[in-house]
Amino acid sequence: MKSVSEQLPSAFNVAAYFLNSNIERGNSQKVACFYQDDTYTYDQLNRFVQRTARSLLTLDLERENRIAILLPDTPELVFAFWGAIWMGAVPVPINTACSIDEIQYILQDSRAKILLTTQEWQKKLTPIPSQFLQHILLKDGDNPFLSRLTQQPDEPFPCAETSRDEPAFWLYTSGSTGKPKGVVHLHQSMVVCAERYAKATLGLQPDDITYSVAKVPFAYGLGNTLYMPMAVGAATVLSDASNAFDIISDIQRYQPTVFFGIPSIYANLLAVQDIAPLDVSSLRLCISAAEQLPESIWQKWRETYNREICEGIGTTEFLHIFLANRLGECKPGTSGRPVPGYDVRVVDENGLPCPPGEIGDLLVSGESLMLGYWNRLRETRQALYGNTMRTGDKYLCDADGYFKFMGRKDDLFKVNGQWVSPLEIEDILHQHPQVLEVAVVPESNEGEQLTRVVAYVSLKPGQEPSPELETSICKFAKQQLPHFKAPKTVRFVEQLPRTATGKIHRKLIGKNQVLAVGTH
Template identity: 75%
Template sequence: MGCISAQLPDIFNVAAYFLDGEVAQENSERIALFYQEETYTYGQLQQWVQRAARSLLMAGIERENRIALLLPDSPELVFAFWGAIWMGAVPVPINTACSVDEVRYILQDSRAKLLVTTEDWQAKLSPITSPFLQHTWLNTGETPLLSQLEQLPATAITAATSRDEPAFWLYTSGSTGKPKGVIHLHQSMVVCVEHYAKTTLGLRRDDITYSVANIPFAYGLGNTLYMPLAVGAATVLSDAINAFDIVADIQRYQPTVFFGIPSVYANLLAIHEIEPLNPAGLRLCVSAAEQLPESLWYQWRATHNQEIYEGIGTTEFLHIFLSNQPGACKPGTSGRPVAGYDVRVVDDEGHSCAVAEIGNLVVGGESLMGGYWNHLQATRQAIHGSTMHTGDKYQCDAEGYFKFMGRKDDLFKVNGQWVSPMEIEDVLHQHPQVLEVAVLPESQAEERLTQVIAYITLKAGNPPSPELETQICRFAKQHLPHFKAPKTVQFVDALPRTPTGKIHRKSLGVVHS
């Protein structure tokens, strides 16, 4: 396929590419968005985006200004995002699962000139202390944003941006410190479309995609905002908040491609007896964000006769660079490298690791970020030429499948031997009463020893008890080497998670050794 970016013109606006290109024009009468009772065709989508672009220009927004978008997945978010890029500004979508402090930090750090949000969020943030913010657009019941945009003509000149200049920012989840602004270029989305959406998944015109990951999350941004547009497909904008809502949405919209995360697959299986999912219309089930337990993969296939195509990506690479594929799926792994990406496991000196040896994941590819905003040292530590050290620990087997072993800070030693929490968690997921689990080390200060502790949420109808703790520990000892088996089980109502849905291990309050 060659270098994707080199095939794009120097003057290139990615909003115009997706909304005014050949695919969009050919599908102008076809549905692009489903949202509650509303639908929007490709032609209507382009008109709304141009209204949003014109409105930004009228508000005094200039090229390269940052525009903060703090909205749930909705038409308003889609129109504002593409409208900003259309007129040359830089949208910064913010996950509504972020805390108030995180949102305040992002507003100040990004120097956003305009905030588009809801009345509820404005109240939470009041007073907004960012000295850079000059305007706030509210989407309220009394004055919905769409009603304001509807008054404007659907015409706006496309900014003559470069393929190499920033198009949008995404903020990291902040699980290892304050969120960092990841700068992505106009060419980045096209790279992900060609290598993953088309070549790996084979998305097609008759698909309807449904993503449980929201648009401000890099995974959700691709699943919902631009990958379907690249092939003339449709997507569902959902406000689902639990597994029951997701089942109802799938029944209602009949999507063909389901983009899930491990916890959602677990919850859908947990409610299967009382609210069964009918996956008849689904042709692809995808998982990302964190490692999908192998046992969960087999449960899903046994229940729904569907494979889950697991992959892994990062905010810094915008979307997935390791993936399982139809006809070549290996449960318990992140799959093989997506076309166009160079993925290796190396030791601390940068030498390639042997088969099955745990090492550091290094990835190279055209969708790599331009850098972290205002974090020069972090950028230089992460990026080495055209490659990035992701901070993940991986091993690669003899067939070329990559297996996630944890973040670099997740691995720990017990009895002098390295332990990956993922291996233990996968075994514990096989226990019939376990819904979710997170494994961490616990330092025994008096004995100067490290032992394994498991934090577990139970399936509905299974109350915690000392007897169940003993049973789970015994189960682990039967399936794991003695030193890897948890010595303690802590039952919790829910595992803490980052705004992007990953387990926030440090919030469990365990001292890492």
């Protein structure tokens, strides 16, 4: 059987593929996306994308040039992303949660010729140090980008004759282990993920409405919001909501059928259920990715809303999810089983398969694997061989074929000579009734030989740190964990540091303002 990419023609433009297929299927007047009080049909989307392509061409953007897009999830972002690909350029969406230093680095590293952003971001970034940047387009102001598009002639604009094997877009990693890395993806990549995950695994349908907490510049959000619903002719919601109350309001308003969440949001939605209950009546699928979902949150969600959370895991390098739990077959606390078309293995330090239950390194092979990291040959060589990637994750595979995340390679540490996974401890502490979020790290005082387990904890709304609560949390852990794994120190924080993609930023833990400190 041919692979997904082999079934595509060699001359292939992925923007035209998704847009034209919906027109050909008779979806012209079907809603493609909701944004505030506006809706855009597939016909309108198609027209705006072609207008964008023509507009970018008038600004001397050429094939293979990069265009940076620094916007929240708005129609302008969608038009610019697909419009750039349509005319053969390479869009580089930038997460608005990135720091100014990270954004300036990405603009320089990508050598973007055009930046599409807002007046507010333009002021923050002034002066923008890029010798390549020729034009700055603004979403707002005197001559907003959308107005420019409406002035373009409404005539067909032929797409660039690109190849399925050439770069279509870049995504930058979160930079939690150094400067962000530019991940180069091909025209075929989105089709592979849509076929393997959206269709074969999730079973997305034309009448679905997707809602994603993760934003478009995040690989998870790009699939959830842009190409996966388009692959089946479904609709999506464009929203910049990030807190539990706004998300609850959005779900009430748009009535999505598929909710793509992340662990911290599920925890926050549960934490406010007494004052702002979530209406899940429209939801047929709840998905989680980005980082490990604590089993206790999965169970609480099921008890509260009678919905399973289909957890999965993917990477920017593979574009979307390659391990997933299926509806009705979920195993809480695991990343699920391999998505069709992906070979996933846990191996030891010699590259040999680990027996069930043994922790090892995760290796993944699949068609959606990146071309490589931009200008990072050494890192590319270290991560890839053939179509296989060493992900840097520690996993185990159980006897039933479910994969369980044990932490990043650098997250595991030894206590009393025994390996400890912080996730195991965090999952127990999440079960404490007053804990909202927790991150466990090893610490030792200067000159100390012994490593101690430290838990950084943020509390549920209405809870206050106290010595009694510290004692309660430590006692709770000791009752359910081996003595050497139980935290000896609890530090309360307002919130845990996170990367631009919403993951806990373990390297920054300890730099927060500590509310209370206790040692037990």
